[in-house]
Amino acid sequence: MSKSTFDSVEMSLEANIPATELKEVKRILYGKELRKLVLPQSALVAALERDFDLHGYVFEAEPEQIRAARTVRVGLIQNKIVLPTDAPVLEQITALHKRVGEMVDVAAACGVNIVCFQEAWTMPFAFCTRERAPWTEFAESAEGGFTTRFCKELAKKYNMVVVSPILERDELHGGTLWNTAVVVSNTGNVLGKSRKNHIPRVGDFNESSYYMEGNTRHRVFNTQYGKIGVNICYGRHHPLNWLMYSMNGAEIIFNPSATVGELSEPMWPIEARNAAIANHCFTCAINRVGTEYFKNEFTSGDGKKAHHEFGHFYGSSYVAAPDGTRSPGLSRIRDGLLVAELDLNLNRQVADKWNFKMTGRYDMYADEITKAIQHDFKPNIVKE
Amino acid sequence: MSKSTFDSVEMSLEANIPATELKEVKRILYGKELRKLVLPQSALVAALERDFDLHGYVFEAEPEQIRAARTVRVGLIQNKIVLPTDAPVLEQITALHKRVGEMVDVAAACGVNIVCFQEAWTMPFAFCTRERAPWTEFAESAEGGFTTRFCKELAKKYNMVVVSPILERDELHGGTLWNTAVVVSNTGNVLGKSRKNHIPRVGDFNESSYYMEGNTRHRVFNTQYGKIGVNICYGRHHPLNWLMYSMNGAEIIFNPSATVGELSEPMWPIEARNAAIANHCFTCAINRVGTEYFKNEFTSGDGKKAHHEFGHFYGSSYVAAPDGTRSPGLSRIRDGLLVAELDLNLNRQVADKWNFKMTGRYDMYADEITKAIQHDFKPNIVKE
Numbered sequence: 001m002s003k004s005t006f007d008s009v010e011m012s013l014e015a016n017i018p019a020t021e022l023k024e025v026k027r028i029l030y031g032k033e034l035r036k037l038v039l040p041q042s043a044l045v046a047a048l049e050r051d052f053d054l055h056g057y058v059f060e061a062e063p064e065q066i067r068a069a070r071t072v073r074v075g076l077i078q079n080k081i082v083l084p085t086d087a088p089v090l091e092q093i094t095a096l097h098k099r100v101g102e103m104v105d106v107a108a109a110c111g112v113n114i115v116c117f118q119e120a121w122t123m124p125f126a127f128c129t130r131e132r133a134p135w136t137e138f139a140e141s142a143e144g145g146f147t148t149r150f151c152k153e154l155a156k157k158y159n160m161v162v163v164s165p166i167l168e169r170d171e172l173h174g175g176t177l178w179n180t181a182v183v184v185s186n187t188g189n190v191l192g193k194s195r196k197n198h199i200p201r202v203g204d205f206n207e208s209s210y211y212m213e214g215n216t217r218h219r220v221f222n223t224q225y226g227k228i229g230v231n232i233c234y235g236r237h238h239p240l241n242w243l244m245y246s247m248n249g250a251e252i253i254f255n256p257s258a259t260v261g262e263l264s265e266p267m268w269p270i271e272a273r274n275a276a277i278a279n280h281c282f283t284c285a286i287n288r289v290g291t292e293y294f295k296n297e298f299t300s301g302d303g304k305k306a307h308h309e310f311g312h313f314y315g316s317s318y319v320a321a322p323d324g325t326r327s328p329g330l331s332r333i334r335d336g337l338l339v340a341e342l343d344l345n346l347n348r349q350v351a352d353k354w355n356f357k358m359t360g361r362y363d364m365y366a367d368e369i370t371k372a373i374q375h376d377f378k379p380n381i382v383k384e
Numbered sequence: 385m386s387k388s389t390f391d392s393v394e395m396s397l398e399a400n401i402p403a404t405e406l407k408e409v410k411r412i413l414y415g416k417e418l419r420k421l422v423l424p425q426s427a428l429v430a431a432l433e434r435d436f437d438l439h440g441y442v443f444e445a446e447p448e449q450i451r452a453a454r455t456v457r458v459g460l461i462q463n464k465i466v467l468p469t470d471a472p473v474l475e476q477i478t479a480l481h482k483r484v485g486e487m488v489d490v491a492a493a494c495g496v497n498i499v500c501f502q503e504a505w506t507m508p509f510a511f512c513t514r515e516r517a518p519w520t521e522f523a524e525s526a527e528g529g530f531t532t533r534f535c536k537e538l539a540k541k542y543n544m545v546v547v548s549p550i551l552e553r554d555e556l557h558g559g560t561l562w563n564t565a566v567v568v569s570n571t572g573n574v575l576g577k578s579r580k581n582h583i584p585r586v587g588d589f590n591e592s593s594y595y596m597e598g599n600t601r602h603r604v605f606n607t608q609y610g611k612i613g614v615n616i617c618y619g620r621h622h623p624l625n626w627l628m629y630s631m632n633g634a635e636i637i638f639n640p641s642a643t644v645g646e647l648s649e650p651m652w653p654i655e656a657r658n659a660a661i662a663n664h665c666f667t668c669a670i671n672r673v674g675t676e677y678f679k680n681e682f683t684s685g686d687g688k689k690a691h692h693e694f695g696h697f698y699g700s701s702y703v704a705a706p707d708g709t710r711s712p713g714l715s716r717i718r719d720g721l722l723v724a725e726l727d728l729n730l731n732r733q734v735a736d737k738w739n740f741k742m743t744g745r746y747d748m749y750a751d752e753i754t755k756a757i758q759h760d761f762k763p764n765i766v767k768e
Contacts, residue, residue, distance in 0.1 A: 009412050012401060024396075029653075162408070192766040197745065197748075200739075203737070213743075213745065219764045222767045238745075239624070240623070247756045265412055270658050270661065277654065277655065355584075355586065361624075362753055362756065366626050366753040368631070369628075370754065373747050379631070379633050380760075382603050382606065383574060383606045
């Protein structure tokens, strides 16, 4: 059972644990049992024909007296690249538009209101190569590039908010590159963009070869379907990053990512889920799938031989709720669309139960962090 | 399979998943496979005779050129109360001293350097009752009470640091109560105390009936075996709380807790482990075991009938490492001692790999949190 053929923990549990114990195992590992979302037969057939997995779950809240239920359907799309990494750039982009477009068609059939794609979805995740050409040619204007135009069409066609994480070329500011999520409103307008706040320098990835820490801070987008934030990839390791999206009012925080098994897989189920719990909000963690091959070999600063691949992107996209419940993950090996119906009333219900914001003592932390960043910081250490 | 008879997820996986898949399941759920610590036969026999579980694991680090390995053995003790909750107060305390004392004897035989007990370990977790008598009689001076004197003896006898979370009576400041961990050095001196920073008002627990938010901030104790912090119970839901212990230099953060299944069990494996990852340190989560019966019935503000028990404390104490690896949990139903040998060099090794502190942008967060607590805070929200 190799790391790139094992489908998912969830499937292994279902197949092997006796029913008497399975209920307890799943409760402890995943929280409340989620109702499956009934999806249209046409969507299921289309997913089968287009060779991707399709699963749907419902996160329910209690009925309230004053507020009606606030249900929204989110769609998480994970996919392999389509063409080899040395195909012409524009062909690679176009092939990905086509592939993801046909998955969005199915999302629309499933009633999805907000769809989010994986990090840098229009390209192979080539940052491990440290090469400039041809990878920087994948960068586009957030406001008017091919990909944003493509997303605007989808948004209008399906009355859907589209979160599109791309490599951005910012011509207005010296032509700099950024790792950016473009948020397209369901009206087809660009609502704005959110840049990756924390940039990894880890193993294969020193992404600061390509772009620096984002300067859009923690803006939240007030869409027709709810207030959303986008915490890109490595930002999920930073609890303060999640916190500030939440402080600004985010009800759903998307985490479009690209990460490989050897590096991060045991951390993947923990971090976005912890953020949902700690911040009384929903989080949606999305990771690409497959292994990408690069023509020129590269090294990883780990003493190993130069290589052409840097690991298996393990998919496993999932949704986590403020009560600690999470959906099963999508497959580790196949393209997939995860549809989740969220009742956003759950956020306040859980907040009113657990009170993490009310008991947060943020004045104390503002003071302590302000002191901790000073050059003459004296740690609070008790010695004998 | 009821919630109070199911032993642990880990045991269910071992018993049911075929070996070919088990390796992958465990890697994804728990991280790197840990070597079992070889424990003395005498300790294993004593644990059997004294009717508690005993498990040991080793968290290894890579050898370095300049620094020698910095191994320390921590002991996590989880236990049921011994006498009924209406037995005389001093008898209850003494019975718990005896029970935990005999577990510490075994910890000493296993070479434990730092032992930590569960939250409010000298008493039933009576805060759900909202009664004053007799529960406040369990409160003791942190510096000179029965329990601290008992811990000082253990510390000296075994050259062991003892972390002893008690209900504290602070005579010096108006006789107020606190939820406090007393840290006794291996020399037998009280090194200091650390009070619970965040107080729950959740369901059965409005603990602020008894004590308020701690005023010892995030002090860290520089013991002979490493720098430790103590984040008591509900503080584990607050990522900033973990962060500040780490900012002050904690290499191991203990989380002595008391929490029941219906309330928190799916969150339990997530939060302390996320903190170990996010802060490049070890965390030790400890929860009591069993169901406690109170003579007078009480209600829980949940529309349910008055009752005498408020749920099953599910144990499941575990250790998590900065690389995301965690130990199996102790049993959900039995007393237990978990011994973990930690090489503290792992903290810096993982920090140097993942760089969460280096990429933390704390200046930005100091600024943002400072703004967010102002009355006229304007959330960063983008509208159409």
